[in-house]
Amino acid sequence: MTTRPTVTRVVRTIVGVVGVGAAVATVLVTGRLDVPPIATEPASVTVTPTPAPQSRVCAGPLVEIGSDPAAATAASSIGSPSIIGGDGIIVASDVSPLAAPDDVAGGPGPSVLSAPPPEDATALAGSQSQSVTSERLAGFAASACVEATPETWLVGGSTDVGQSTVVLLANASTVEASVTLEVFGESGPIDAPGASGIVVAPGTQRIVPLAGIAPNVQLPAVHVTSIGAPIAATLQQSAVRAITPEGVDTVGATTAPATEHVIPGFAVPRAQPAEGVTGYDYRVPGVRVLSPGAFDSEVTITATPAGGAAGEPRIAVVPAGSAVDVPLDDLAPGFYSLTITSDIPVVTAAHAAVQAGDATDFAWFSAAQPLDESVTVAVAGSEPRTAVLSLVNPEAEDRSVGVVGPSGEREVVVPAGGAPVLVGDVAALSVLTDVEGLSAAVVYADGASFASFVIAPPSAASDPVVVRTR
16 A cells, blocks of 8 residues: 655645754854854953052160069160151151050150152151160160061071060051061070960050060071051160170061072171170171071072172071071171072071270161162161161162252162172162162161161052952
């Protein structure tokens, strides 16, 4: 029996073939057309943060520990420092005090310098200096007024016999800060009770005797971290030999762990209070190096004199988590830059001392960050003392730097190769131009007045932020 297709079935077949052909054609054509995607780009807006007012925190007056026999660990301030600050070459900063509840003498406390947001390349800078002469404390100290940060490395001080070191923690914000001090020494990290959870109330400074958390440590280095608010942290070291005070200094922040550091303003005085001492002695020139990580580091120290070539490198091995002191007692008197390189990130600072008649003073020299295009330099108490500005150029070509002061501008050529150039007759406020990549320090070296601090670039301004909504 033969089955013949019906008309309906034929029609259905024809319609199906036509539909398939149309679908194929649609796919082919669609592949050739620029059809816009279904998804859409999220809406966005660029937000430019409002520039914040500038702020710098000074360390405050020098303090003495144990001046009251009934309170051996109590801190007492002595006198008040000379302070200079400004944005550019004009003194134009506001000064406000912080409370110092740990100061049993009720001194003036540290100062905060403030100014409106910078309108050009210059930024607010400040410094302080102070001389003191008492039965237990004598010497000259100078330090830069600094920006508060959540992390600071302090290399210097000692809690050995006859030496006193305090950690100064200033909170210029309106928010409480909780601070942790991680202390290292010649024998490694120190389990220091009371070194964490140190509360620094808004608008106050805490004075923490280092001997209370790390006693009998010759070579301390302190890592300061804070949460809640940034902190301006410094060290103060003083020394007494028998019953005679032998110097005081304020130690500022050094650069964070890295494999290369530059100390731009190291000075070796002609008259030194001690020679040929074995091991660490604050009276003998030397470099302290801490290897804070889990591995030993091999460190190379190179000293380059002003107007001369680099000397023979010194090599030292720094055990993991420990600090060592490398003596530089064979250096001739003069000014140097020190370059410290290592295979593992380290932190470092140098020290030296001067003898002038019956008076002794010592100074610490921190490593410096490379500068931006221009920077303000503030030199407190430069008269009658003579302060010099030390500039170091690590690049391969000479650089011409402008030094702009109230009396005009002068040009200084800083040669390549890392030898320091000394600029004398430094004004209380001046501006350095064309200094990007160079490092700098202010050094006081006049008689028994011996101190130094580095010039630091200001923190980077906040860049515009693109915010996308979903």
